[in-house]
Amino acid sequence: MVVTASTCRTETVFDYSWKHVVSAYWNRYPNPSSTHVLTEDTIKREVRDGKLYSRRLLSKTNPVPKWGARFYNNVPVKIVEDSVLDPVKKTFTTFTRNLGMKKIMKVDEIVVYSEQKDGRTLAVRRAYISSQVFGFSRAIRAFGIERFKANGNKASSGFNYVLRRMFPQHQMAATSTPTTTSQQSTQPAVTTSASTQYGDMAVAVNHSSTNSNSSCSKTEALKRTAKIGYEFCKCHASKITQLFSVRN
Amino acid sequence: MNSIGDDCNELKKQYDACFNNWFSERFLKGQTDDSVCAPIFKVYQECVKRAIREQKIELREVETDYTTTTEYDNNNNGSGSGSKPSKS
Numbered sequence: 001m002v003v004t005a006s007t008c009r010t011e012t013v014f015d016y017s018w019k020h021v022v023s024a025y026w027n028r029y030p031n032p033s034s035t036h037v038l039t040e041d042t043i044k045r046e047v048r049d050g051k052l053y054s055r056r057l058l059s060k061t062n063p064v065p066k067w068g069a070r071f072y073n074n075v076p077v078k079i080v081e082d083s084v085l086d087p088v089k090k091t092f093t094t095f096t097r098n099l100g101m102k103k104i105m106k107v108d109e110i111v112v113y114s115e116q117k118d119g120r121t122l123a124v125r126r127a128y129i130s131s132q133v134f135g136f137s138r139a140i141r142a143f144g145i146e147r148f149k150a151n152g153n154k155a156s157s158g159f160n161y162v163l164r165r166m167f168p169q170h171q172m173a174a175t176s177t178p179t180t181t182s183q184q185s186t187q188p189a190v191t192t193s194a195s196t197q198y199g200d201m202a203v204a205v206n207h208s209s210t211n212s213n214s215s216c217s218k219t220e221a222l223k224r225t226a227k228i229g230y231e232f233c234k235c236h237a238s239k240i241t242q243l244f245s246v247r248n
Numbered sequence: 249m250n251s252i253g254d255d256c257n258e259l260k261k262q263y264d265a266c267f268n269n270w271f272s273e274r275f276l277k278g279q280t281d282d283s284v285c286a287p288i289f290k291v292y293q294e295c296v297k298r299a300i301r302e303q304k305i306e307l308r309e310v311e312t313d314y315t316t317t318t319e320y321d322n323n324n325n326g327s328g329s330g331s332k333p334s335k336s
Contacts, residue, residue, distance in 0.1 A: 043307075047280045052275060
């Protein structure tokens with residue numbers, strides 16, 4: 001079977017210095033937007049060539065919807081996150097993917113945190129989403145992309161919460177940052193978190209008209225097949241949301 | 249945040265505290281010597297590995313997958329190459 005992947009990319013600016021962002025990163029959980037994250041462990045860590053390499057294992061709740069149970073058993077989703085932190089160049093790259101469930105949907109996510117010229121921190125998120133479920137691959141991947149976008153807001157929201165708590169005095173003035181594309185997430189995205197839980201279907205339906213914030217490839221081709229999948233998913237929306245939640 | 253092994257929570261808490269302090273007070277200030285948390289990390293690792301084994305989490309899947317990292321991002325390509333999956 002041919003497995004094609006969809007890709008997606010979003011940018012987020014945090015109003016904190018790179019050092020604050022990477023310090024808070026290790027303390028991201030728990031936060032109000034991460035209630036589905038169950039456990040978090042460091043399973044490997046070393047300093048090599050002045051860089052910090054870490055591997056962490058996360059587990060998340062995974063209520064499988066009825067139709068999903070046909071493909072897989074109901075166990076918590078395990079997520080493995082590798083990261084490389086370069087304190088000299090001030091870059092922090094995380095590479096995250098799910099363990100198991102890969103036939104339904106495999107998501108590889110890469111986030112690069114780097115310092116902007118204005119002292120803020122830019123996070124560039126990229127996801128590679130593939131699915132091997134016969135007949136539903138495209139719909140599921142399209143769903144994954146929407147999930148990715150919603151998750152991004154949720155993740156920023158949770159992360160900003162932790163940053164504010166850890167470094168209350170260090171938030172930079174939230175001026176109208178002239179950063180390019182991503183108006184969706186430059187501000188602490190507190191307001192968006194409420195809608196994300198059930199917002200996926202709405203987001204998905206609007207997909208054809210609003211695609212300004214993220215540059216997703218294959219969008220045109222996906223739209224048509226995605227619609228069929230969305231109808232199918234509609235009644236299970238909230239459950240699927242959790243099944244396919246990847247990381248926050 | 250809890251550990252995957254219920255009995256590892258206390259060790260994890262101690263290690264995280266040690267690491268966070270080392271990270272912001274030493275590593276980010278240019279000191280790359282990470283031996284200060286090594287003893288507690290070792291104990292914590294033994295606990296987590298036991299839990300992973302008991303819960304039959306298949307980590308070899310990770311190791312094999314990791315070699316494909318380079319096609320996504322060159323920044324990551326050194327991270328998984330140094331060590332084989334530990335079965336201990």
